[in-house]
Amino acid sequence: MGVVLLRTAIVYAVIIASMRLMGKRQLGDLELSELVVTVLVADVAVIPIENADVPLTRGIAPVLLLFVLEYLLSVAALRSVKLRLALFGRPSVIIENGKIMQREMQRNRFTPEELLQELRNQGVEDIASVARAVLETSGQLNVILSAENRPVTAQLMNLTPQDTGRFTAVISDGRVLSKNLRRMGRDQRWLDAELARHGAEHSEDVYLLLLSDSGQVYFAARENA
Numbered sequence: 001m002g003v004v005l006l007r008t009a010i011v012y013a014v015i016i017a018s019m020r021l022m023g024k025r026q027l028g029d030l031e032l033s034e035l036v037v038t039v040l041v042a043d044v045a046v047i048p049i050e051n052a053d054v055p056l057t058r059g060i061a062p063v064l065l066l067f068v069l070e071y072l073l074s075v076a077a078l079r080s081v082k083l084r085l086a087l088f089g090r091p092s093v094i095i096e097n098g099k100i101m102q103r104e105m106q107r108n109r110f111t112p113e114e115l116l117q118e119l120r121n122q123g124v125e126d127i128a129s130v131a132r133a134v135l136e137t138s139g140q141l142n143v144i145l146s147a148e149n150r151p152v153t154a155q156l157m158n159l160t161p162q163d164t165g166r167f168t169a170v171i172s173d174g175r176v177l178s179k180n181l182r183r184m185g186r187d188q189r190w191l192d193a194e195l196a197r198h199g200a201e202h203s204e205d206v207y208l209l210l211l212s213d214s215g216q217v218y219f220a221a222r223e224n225a
Contacts, residue, residue, distance in 0.1 A: 007056055011045050014060050033087060037070045088137040095133035098146070108135055119143065165213025174204040174222060184211050194219075 041063055048059030077084040092104045094115065105115070115133075118141040124130060129149040134142045154161050168180050170191065181191060191203075198219045200206050210218040 007052070008049050010056060011049060011059060011063070014063060015041060015045060033070060033073055037066050040066055091137060092135045093132060094135050094141065095127060095130045095143075097132075098128040098130055100127065104135075110135065115141075163214070164216050167210040167212045167216075167218065169208065170211050171203050171206045171209035173207060176203045184213075186211065 044062045044066070045059060048054045048056050073087070077087055092101075092108055094101055094104055094108075094110065100112075100115070104110075105112070119125070119127070119130070119133075122141075122143050124143055124145070126149075129145055130143055131146040132144045134144075136142060168184055169177055170181050170184065170186070171177065176191065181187070194209070194217060195201070195203065195206065198206075198221070200219075200221060205222055206219070207222040208218070208220040212218075
């Protein structure tokens, strides 16, 4: 049992390190080649874990090779537009000025039900309100509303709202983040006073306390289990 656990930990560490080297983009929506690598790695990596008679290198080497090939392919695709189009294709306009592009729907095997579901996921009910909907190569649908249907912004209303700046966590799940507290120019005395102001005796009574660059505080007390 100990050997199996050790081999599992080694394979796990190799896969994590390889994916980390491939970059954070790989953690988002997968392109076709990335999906293929993911499926193959899942099948190959389990061999040395399930069968102790198989040398560990026979399981790790194919995994590393797959990640190296994917890395080289992604670098080549960055340098070649033709290769990028051949591998990933190009985005497809599914809706244009409220009109469904039925040929593009059929070419991408995208059903009306799937389209409606994707629109609902983005809070869009009326297709006529969509200026453009683009099906990206990753399979994600990006929706751009027409000008009259876009949310009203402060700029359109000629307003200048106060910029509160970025919020930084000072207490997270009862734990004081001392480094963040110092970076925000506050000390323990300020924190104690802030806790007292919100009726908390100790930091353990706080689930989350955020402090913005402008001095605004967000406070959430810990709920009793």
